[in-house]
Amino acid sequence: MSGGGEGMNPTLKRVFRVTAGLAGLVMILLVAVPVLVHPNQLRAPIGALVKNATGRTLTIHGEVGLAFFPSLELILRDLSLEEDPAFGVEPMAEARSLAMGVKFMPLLSGRVEMDRAELTGLRLRLSTLADGRSNWSALLASPHPGGKTGDTEPAAHPASLLDRLLGMSIGGIEIAQATLFWHDRQAGLDLKLEPWAFKTGPIHPGRPVTVTGSSRFLEAGHGSNGRLEMKAQLRPLSQGRIGIEGLTLQLASGVVNGMVKEVKAGLQAELILDPQARQAVWSRVELNANLWSDAEWMRELTLGFQGGMEMDLSSGRLAAPQARLNLLLKANSLPPAGVRALVRADLSADPSRHVLDLDNLEIEGPAGLKVNGDMRAAARPLLIEGSLEARRFDFRALLIALGRTIPAPADGKVCAGAEAEMAFEIKDGTWRIPRLEVGVDDSHLTGSAAWSVDETRLRFDGRVDSLDLTRFVPLLSGGVKAESGAEGWPMPARDWRVEGRFLAGRLITPKGELTDLDLLLAASDGVMRIDPVTFGAHEGRMRTVVEIDQRGEEPVIRIEQQAEGIRVGPLLKEGFGWSGIDGKGGWRARLATRGRERPAMWRALEGEIGLEVAEGVVTGLDLVGKARQAHAQFIRQRAPASGADETAFSGLDATVRLGDGKARITDLKVTGPDLLATGSGEVDCAKRQVEAALNVDVTTAVRGVAIDVERYQGLTQPWTLRGPFDAIKRFEPGTVDFSRVSPPTGTPTKE
Structure with missing residues (x-):
């Protein structure tokens, strides 16, 4: 091999020379560019570039740095991009540093290949005004070609x-x-x-x-x-x-x-x-x-x-x-x-448009429940509306699937078939059900309701044609317990705000049948009033006003009731399990009590009831017959046959005054053709004890069988009643005091 590269392949020589030239160029750039170009001179071009692209001013508070190997890298420190004045004075964006590089070697061959871009410590503020304008939408716009700064095309x-x-x-x-x-x-x-x-x-x-x-x-x-x-x-x-x-x-x-x-x-x-x-x-x-x-x-x-x-x-x-x-x-x-x-x-x-639609809505729930409908929601202003429909389903099976313990009702087929349909709307802070139809077995309920969130007020209107609640017993049974564990009455919430009306053509309850029920309910500021509820029952009609005042430490309940033309016998039998008296009449009552638990409410009960019954009968008591038997015994005559074990009367009046947990009967009076009885009594509601006395006028009783009735003036036969509610006995007759009347001497008597 010759020295100096004389024997080198010409191609290798050219590669070597190009490589050496590039290396030399790189060395020259590395040395010359930092000397000839100061990085801070790039502030103005960079700012102009950003201003032209966005319309906003970019401020570089820190140093501008350049690096040349292994990539050409630009480093900007402490940046801030100005905000649109409509959105405030703070910068829209700030950053501690932004580093962008271009790979050096590809650049020498005519290719632009960026290295990593790193943004550190960014603080970006995005804002949207109530009219929908945002502080970033203009940044996505592009300037018109050849246009002035600020002239933009639609946003990219x-x-x-x-x-x-x-x-x-x-x-x-x-x-x-x-x-x-x-x-x-x-x-x-x-x-x-x-x-x-x-x-x-x-x-x-x-x-x-x-x-x-x-x-x-x-x-x-x-x-x-x-x-x-x-x-x-x-x-x-x-x-x-x-x-x-x-x-x-x-x-x-x-x-x-x-x-x-x-x-x-x-x-x-x-x-x-x-x-x-x-x-x-x-x-x-x-x-x-x-x-x-x-x-x-x-x-x-x-x-x-x-x-x-x-x-x-x-x-x-x-x-x-x-x-x-x-x-x-x-x-x-x-x-x-x-x-x-x-x-x-x-x-x-x-x-x-801020709108969401749900079409062909289908819901499959437990126990085979299927609901169809549609719904539409709009955000500005808020509106949610739609309709839902549930065709025939087993409501009883649905309750069981929801974890309810369902006792066997009086009618085993109750709630076997149910259906429902409703339209709903949520608008202006109010939830509305303008149309509601519910069918359960043979009963059909229609109505509407509205709940105002801002006013926390419920308005409703409902009507049922016929509803037999006895079919649901004991499905609807169950007591309400007060916090102490004693049995109490359910009370409405103090913050209830309710207005509504409910009508029922025929309502059968465990306590009797009601017809043409009309109930008006209003509640606000801790006071609920049912004013009034009217209905027909036992051939007559009742009107009741109820007020529950919960503004104090304990609820105060006031009741006013008026009844006319009521068959008393069926009412007492169905309502209290009492029998033995019947007639047609009515009463007027004004009652008040306080408390949450039943014993306390009985003790606090006070008021007055005026009772009037006409053309009636008392069964199990022969008031007139017993007085006549006592008279016959006194005059030593054969006692007349007692006949039926009952007493007919033409009128029964009484006043009942309540207080201290007791009901006191002060002026009981029973009248008839051969009957005049007066009496009084006391019922201890808390102890569930009764004590009453009845005095039958002998003169009136023997008027039809004796000639010398005047000599018996003032004589009475006492009757007494004592005992607990659960084991109460009938009135027991006492002895007539004939001691002040001389026995007759051969005076004829009527047979």
């Missing part, structure tokens, strides 16, 4: 920018230690993401790109907080389309609102973005979410969404035909395994 869509980005060669993009503030007055959203991180793998035209991101977040409006993670692979496709494969989102959140305490959600999807057609096609979407709550009706809710969808990227319109949503609800009152439901619908959404 982010999907188009993504398409351009995937057409470049970049070593990767990384955003670290970032904070994002998103304040949306239109949606009522106040969101903070910190720390926010975003990273891509190397980007080369035609090759897939991996994208990852994570952040913690805080939503100040509802106090919700948690963590969000994202991962996907972007794949460039033909005709500028972009495939997003293996999209995965994971969300874990704390308190969402006053009801939902925790949320965990996961999303997996495959989709294709078409920036030119401004369209996104989701070929597969699987969303799974779990919500936990302390609410009585929801301990845990599991959601599972499956389906495909199409989205118009320009307008945001979305369509998801035949979407499926699986629900699993767990609550304290439900079976341990929970209750499942399947929802199917053709879903469409138009964000520009």
Whole structure:
């Protein structure tokens, strides 16, 4: 081999010379450029470039640095991008540093290949005003060619920018230690993401790109907080389309609102973005979410969404035909395994109009329940409306599936067939059901209702044609326990605000049959009034006014009642299990009590009842016959036959005064053709004891069988009644005191 390279191949010589020349050029650039070009001289060109592209001023507060090997890298420190004046004076974006590089060696061969772009310490503020304007929309606009600064074309869509980005060669993009503030007055959203991180793998035209991101977040409006993670692979496709494969989102959140305490959600999807057609096609979407709550009706809710969808990227319109949503609800009152439901619908959404539609809605619930309908929701102003219909279903089986313990009712077929139909609307803070129809067996209920959230007021109107509650016994049985464990009466909530009316053509209860029931209810500020409730019962009619006042430490209950033309016998038998008296009449009552438990309420009961009964009969007592027998024995005559063991009367009047837990009968009077009886008595409501006395006038009783009735003036036969409610005996007759009347001497008597 000759020295000096004389024997070297000519091609190798040329390669060596080019390589040496490039190396020399690199050395010259490395030495000369830092001397000839000071980095801070780049501030003005960079600022002008950003101003021309965005219309905003970029301020570089820190140093501008340059690096030349192994890549040509520009480093900007302490940056701020000015805000639109309509949104405030703070910078829209700030960053501690921005580093962008161009690979040096590809540049020498005429190719521009960017190295990694790194943005550190970003603080980005995104805002939306109530009219829908945002502080970032203008940044996506493009200046008119040859136009002045500020003249823009319609905003480019982010999907188009993504398409351009995937057409470049970049070593990767990384955003670290970032904070994002998103304040949306239109949606009522106040969101903070910190720390926010975003990273891509190397980007080369035609090759897939991996994208990852994570952040913690805080939503100040509802106090919700948690963590969000994202991962996907972007794949460039033909005709500028972009495939997003293996999209995965994971969300874990704390308190969402006053009801939902925790949320965990996961999303997996495959989709294709078409920036030119401004369209996104989701070929597969699987969303799974779990919500936990302390609410009585929801301990845990599991959601599972499956389906495909199409989205118009320009307008945001979305369509998801035949979407499926699986629900699993767990609550304290439900079976341990929970209750499942399947929802199917053709879903469409138009964000520009803030409208969501659910057409061909189908819900399959437990026990074969199927509900069909449709729903429409609009955000500005808030409006949710629609209709639901449930055809024939087994309501009894549904209650069992919901975990209710159902005793055997009086009628084993009760609730075997039910159906329901309703229209609903949520608007202006009011929940309305303008039309409700419910059929259970042979009963049909129609009505309407409205719930005002702002006023916390319920308005209702309902009508049932005929309802036999006895078929539901003991389905509807069960006592209400007070907090102390003693048996008490259910009380309405103090904050109830209710107005409504309920009508019933025929209502059969365990205590009797009511007809033409008309109830008016009003409640507000701790006072509830039923004013009045009227109904027909036992051939007569009743009118009652009830007031429950809960403004004090314990409830105060006042009752006024008026009854006319009532058959007393059936009423006492069905209402109290008492028998032995019948007649037709009525009463007037004014009562008041206080407390929550029955013993205390009986002790506090006070008021007055005026009773009038006409043309009646007392069975089990022959008041007139017993007086005549006593008279016959006195005059030493054969006692007349007693006849029927009853006493007919033409009138019965009494006044009952209540106080100190006792009911006192002060002026009882019973009259008839041969009957005059007066009496008094006392009922101890708390001890459930009765003590009563009745005095039958002998003169009136013997008027039809004696000639010398005047000599018996003032004589009475006493009757007494004593004992507990549960073992009460009949009135027992006493002895007539004939001691002041001389025995007759041959005085003729009537047979």
